Amino acid sequence: MDAPRVAVTPPAFCKSPSLRAELAQHFPNAFFNEKDKYLSGSELIDFLADADAAMIGRDPISAELLRSLPKLKMISKYGVGLDNIDQEAVGRANIEFRVTSGTNKRSVAELTLGFMIGLCHNMLSKKLKEGFWQREGGQELSGKTVGIVGCGNVGQELVRLLQPFQCQVRVRDIADRSEFCRQSGAVEMGFDDLIVEADIVTLHVPLTEDTENFINKSVLAKMKPSAFLVNTSRGRVVHQGDLHQALVSGEIAGAGLDVFWEEPPTDADFLQLTNLMVTPHIGGNAKEAVDAMGRAAIQNLVEYFELK
Secondary structure, three states: OOOOOEOOOHHHHHHHHHHHHHHHHHOOOOOEOOOOOOOOHHHHOOOOOOOOEEEEEOOOOOOHHHHOOOOOOOEEEEOOOOOOOOOHOOOOHEEEOOOOOOHHHHHHHHHHHHHHHHHHHOOOHHHHOOOOOOOOOOOOOOOOOOEEEOOHHHHHHHHHHHHHHHHHEEEOOOOOOHHHHHHHOOOOOOOHHHHHHEEEEEEEOOOOOOOOOOHHHHHHHHHHOOOOEOOOOOOHOOOOHHHHHHHHHHOOOOEOOOOOOOOOOEEEEOOOOOOEEEEOOOOOHHHHHHHHHHHHHHHHHHHHHOOO
């Protein structure tokens, strides 16, 4: 029996010689996306057409796409976000779907902490690069009230990283996090109260119908004028136009974004705001996270095909 043909789309995995070699040990017929971008539409269909299994990152997997891939038996998710996967359609197509949670939590939590420190200490260097020597030292993160919206794997890791800063940590989650809060010293509270109290609001929620645009004009208006917003979850959780207006008007003091409404973002005026700190969706892409996500995705494939 021929070895299964595994199609691999995530650019970070495909650029890792060690992960490619590890996968090839189990699946010598694996083939890789060499375009350094995620695929979609007909391009993705063509790439997956001859695959028995696929390792998918942020590529959109829809019912329409799956109807064009009758040979596909299994999808292994690289990473943890599921908003690009129509899981009901995958189930209807009798395709096995596997994902390992928490593989990039430390990477995302560290970047989030970096945004917090950077915003507090005025580490946006645009003015200095333009020749303005303004020695405004900002403020310490220590002792601030941090509101964490979504306290799953990443949110809980962030709580741990914040402990040396002696922050007042407030969390809001749809799940009961009372036991974690009891152990960590964080306090559960309602969303509206958290938004009003927090010096920094940081978002760690999946993108769903309930969370799309849930940080909007009305929510931003409730935040302190001195507060910062950090988003390392999914771009469409925040209404980008409303955030743009809040930053320009001074309704909030600043924001740190690793994710955007469209990626890559094209709104140059928004990106150039002096109180906006940005990174290109790299939260889960630290080398250690790439390795962990890759090995977890490989293991899902190995277990499905019962290899040793």
